[in-house]
Ligand SMILES: [Zn+2]
């Protein structure tokens with residue numbers, strides 16, 4: 527399993543694309559690609575890294591803030607232009623179909639009816655598990671201002687956990703347990719902010735989950751700029767797992 531960081535930014539960063547991860551693996555000899563979150567600035571990175579219109583199998587949406595799903599109208603409309611043929615599955619919490627349909631209608635009226643491929647929706651509520659695009663999926667409720675689900679994706683050998691936005695909970699810790707990679711929202715280095723994770727909390731979370739790797743994403747633009755030295759020092763002092771702050775385009779093999 528490989529995970530590419532299409533974007534690692536928060537909502538309104540002038541330099542960093544919204545956090546979006548491209549997970550690629552194989553299942554039964556077939557390649558599988560899943561995009562995790564697609565905010566308003568994510569699509570150009572997806573088009574660069576995954577130019578084949580049939581390249582993606584599924585898109586996970588952690589919650590319905592614009593920096594996590596407002597890229598869908600552009601992504602799907604370009605698939606109309608480029609004549610995608612393969613079904614695409616959008617996986618998220620309950621209500622996803624209505625919310626995505628609204629966004630599409632506002633952006634490009636009637637595009638939903640014109641799509642030349644089958645757009646499917648799957649809900650993945652906490653407490654359930656699903657087999658989607660050949661992978662095993664589970665979710666848990668995170669602590670964010672808007673209802674956000676963390677997700678765990680496994681190909682039978684490797685596992686990736688992605689928090690979406692928000693502070694860790696007992697449920698997300700249990701979901702993340704034993705993951706090869708945890709990608710966690712970490713808005714600030716060490717200060718507490720309601721509805722958000724921090725770098726120090728994420729390091730503790732990954733250690734308690736006994737993860738092999740921790741990628742810190744969605745770091746506040748001012749924190750990334752003004753506290754870079756302290757962040758790198760905090761990462762340097764981590765033992766027992768590999769903790770890093772990926773740049774856009776970075777890819778890690780699990
Ligand atoms: Zn966000």
Ligand SMILES: [Zn+2]
Nearest residue numbers: 589591670691
């Ligand atoms: Zn959010």
